[in-house]
Amino acid sequence: MQKTVSLTVNGKPVSATVEGRTLLVQLLREQLGLTGTHVGCDTSQCGACVVHVDGEAVKACTLLAVQADGHSVLTIEGVATGDTLHPMQEAFRNNHALQCGFCTPGMVMSALDLVKNNPNPTEREIREYLEGNLCRCTGYHNIVLAIAEGAAVMRGEPAPNVYGTAAE
Amino acid sequence: MATIGTPVRRREDFRFLTGGGTYTDDINRPGQLYAYILRSQHAHARIGGIDTAPAQRSSGVVAVYTGQDMTADGVGGLPCGWQIHSKDGSPMAEPPHPVLAVDRVRYVGDPVAVVIADTLALARDAAELVNVNYAEEPAAIDPVAALQPGAPQVNSEASGNLCYDWQLGDLAAVESAFAKATRIVRLDLANNRLVPNAMEPRAAIGEFNRATGEYTLYTTSQNPHVIRLLMGAFVLHIPEARLRVVAPDVGGGFGSKIYHYPEEAIVTWAAGKVHRPVKWTAERSESFISDAHGRDHVTHVELALDAQGKFLALKVSTVANLGAYLSTFAPAIPTYLYGTLLAGTYTTPAIYCETKAVFTNTVPIDAYRGAGRPEATFVLERIVDLAADEIGMDPAELRRRNFIPKDAYPYQTPVALQYDSGDYAATLELALKAADYQGFESRRREAMGRGKLRGIGIATYIEACGIAPSAVVGSLGARAGLYESAEVRVHPTGSVSVLTGTHSHGQGHETTFSQLVADTFGIPIDNVEIVHGDTDKIPYGMGTYGSRSIAVGGTAIVKAMDKVIAKGRKIAAHLLEAAEADVEFKDGKFTVAGTDRSRTLGEVALTAYVPHNYPIDELEPGLDETAFYDPKNFTFPSGAYIAEVEIDLETGQVAVVNFTASDDFGRIINPLIVAGQVHGGLAQGIGQALLEGCVYDKASGQLLTGSYNDYAMPRADDLPTFALSTNTTLCTHNPLGVKGCGEAGAIGAPAAITNALVDALKPLGVRHLDMxxxxxxxWRTIQQHRAPIAAE
Amino acid sequence: MYEFNYHQPTSLDEVARLLGANEEAKIVAGGMTLVPTLKFRLAKPSDLVDLVGISSLRGITDAGDALVIGAMTRHAEVERSPLVKQGIPALAALAHVIGDPAVRNRGTIGGSISNNDPAADYPAAVVGLGGTVQTTRREIAADNFFTGMFETALDRTEIVTAVRLPKPQAACYMKFKNPASRYAIVGVFVARTGGGVRVAVTGAGPCVFRVPEMEAALARSFTPDAIKDIAIPQDGLNSDIHASAEYRAHLVGVMARRAVAGCG
Structure with missing residues (x-):
């Protein structure tokens, strides 16, 4: 079954023809060329594919493209403003919260979802919220620091700068 | 501004944080087709025949190939890069490893056929129509059972499934020391089989240009030149000049992306057949049965001590599982990356190790983060802890008594290695203090009040990194050199490109290497570009594994920069009308000593490329130098880890409540990146100790832990915040004094956690726990040991 | 995935028509179990009928002594709902430990109970609270709704529209998670209600079940100690690489006692 879907992706209206079985992540990566959203597993657990649909974090590997018809999708490509990183992205950078970068888009999208629902999360709450995001590189230590910093900056507080990093 | 030693934020982060990375699966080539690989669902079966006709006719299918098609086309088997010899001097059994199975499948996941179609979904639809006539045979799954007489035979070339029976060390000296010992401590243990699980599944795109006859392979590799050599020379017979291998952004490796895998050869060969690019991307469940696994040892260890607790001798006997075929570097892991590490941080004068490597009907096993060294560390640090318990000595004190003293370097171990530097006692003291080791017993009591058994565990480790020199590894059976290359290309206006043979798949080379260059040349980091991962661009290099990038690759960059500076001094001397000997290079300037006359690197570079006023009779134009560095020795990072755990008495559930890591990595270029490497290694080590482990059904050979639903990956809420510190002694034989940090956490953590668990269970009389x-x-351990206590 | 036709009807009548016309059609609610199943080609429906467009199936209403939760209400809505936090806080807490945040943003209560995965969380709450499942045809008491592993009392074309959950005096859900999948190895929902104490267990067996012996003991004395000597027989319990039947039986006792303690 071919179907034409129309949706908003990163603020721009797009249309595409998909099969019933086309996953949202396939539409994004293969048809719209938005390859920042990754696929790291086939059991909906790794979270590398997390995007926002109508402002809520979802796993784009577990949603059909047709289910996003008429909805608004935000991917990692739409988070920064031009060359200016979002405070959460900046916090990931300050805290070396990414290594190979593969899980990173999903981590950032989940982090933003967390802060939307809980602007001042504790370390425990951050760790629990990441239940659906696997990272094999960082041991999560710096991701947890980054999300705490990103949340603080989004609340209007200064960045803690745990590592004393400076602009290069 | 000096950047070495400072936490410079990573240059690669911007692209990864904005979705701008380019991983292999992000690449799509014009006219690209998709490959689906049909894999064996049987652990062991004869292939009676394969009917591909219905699949060939299926919608969108361009081609279906089997092992017979590839063999008929002259495609060779996958080569092994290391040869081990047995005790009796005979070479290891080396069974052929066809790219696609020909007459027999030997593990669940063994590739059998490839379907190439317009879309992946169509390829997968058609794969269901490929009819393979299997005759199932009994499978050898358990490595110890596979060595028993009458066990099913995995490969006819390896009688009794034995690949080799290797030894290292002086058995007579060990036996004699055991005869004199006051106490002998014995333990049987296993090192659990793991799946590396880099978050990016492997992928490969093969491409063939009919006009030029050139092949290109995009692949998720840690070492593109090694893949080009192995695939070009041994499998597909394509000369280097007509084969380009590109490893773009790679989403983690941990060893699993070192090896030359069948899929790389399949897509490259098939692209040449169908004259269109062919792409393959693993699904995660496919990764579980096609990525090389790690570890899987069964070991008996004995330690002899004298009355003062000094170690007299160590004897280790190991059965190591290799899986169904030899993966690229598999034979080296349970031998020269394992037995040689059994001295650890201790002065044990006599050590003997023997390893029987065995084929089984399981996924091939090869190096996974640490590779041999975590297994050695686990053996050693468990038996040391057990010895401390048996002689009633504090485990920290027993270690102190046996540490190699800091004034003993260079220190020759009885298992072939010569350590160049270290200070293990100081590193341990640093960790003990940071972990408040003294105050532990009150924490144990407090936890008991909450129904928790709390324990503390120490592990020290040493690793051999920056693997080399080539001559030494060659004498030990390596079929490749282990140097590294670098080209430092100073452009006419003074910006610099560094072409390195190492590969970054998370390690942050674009930042660390840039720091090296920026500091040496006195230029801003932004003026430095690091190029890696493309055999058409970079000089022949060996890639990244074994924590070698900074120690070997970084040194190659230093050597190339030295050449640039040497040439630059000549040019500057000419420009400044001074003697070359009087020109020094400092802070980005060539200066006549004792004067203010100088030329910047940029000025010298411009002169080198616009040689109007130039010593053209003595010097060639240009400022572009290549260096190959072959180290004199391994580097020896070391450390002391302390874990603190709590076990829920009612459920058996474990929480890691504290984890302290003190490491000696030599000089640290970027502490931010080093901390990240330690964190990640610790997570994998804690994962091995508490969560991860492959379970095969012993009868059917099915992998029961074949997805994230059953293979427990460490998550954020499984892990604590880590407390890190470093105690630095410099490596003595490379100019940077660096040792490497990539594997440490995975090496030291399993033993630290297990020692902590056994300590927690000590009141119940538990002496060991497998991972x-x-x-x-x-819970079962608690139940079993509680019963006798209750009865008393 | 095999290819299928996708439908997004806006009325239950239309759903009935689509299901009636296509023998091999399947209903999709949140899709958090179905889509992964389709990806592994473990099911081959001709048609997918998505209930997302039927707005009447979504929402939480306070019916005085009970909450009525629409079938298409997502776990995240239950988790964050002030009505649920007020009326049945244990249910909000349970919703908070289902899957992960992204799954909770899509998964629905109706989908969860209709699928009746033996390790799902919601069946424990629906049975533990003595709820009633409202369908397109009838009302089914929770005790009669969950009939076996992945089986319910629903006919093929019958759809859950809402779940009515009486507000308990106190309740608590304790979950022992599978370290890999994070589903329940054992989950125990304990509720003290006007009609007595209910203890419902998920994860341990092929289908959610009650433990009458514990309920009786707790009715006499609502304390953890009251059930400490009650052994759960391991016969018929699930056994896999993560937990044997014996261990699960033991965990039922531990989680039940902790749930009683958690009722405060």
């Missing part, structure tokens, strides 16, 4: 220490395993 992973799952809740049920702990």
């Amino acid at each position: 992973p220490a799952t809740s049920e395993k702990l």
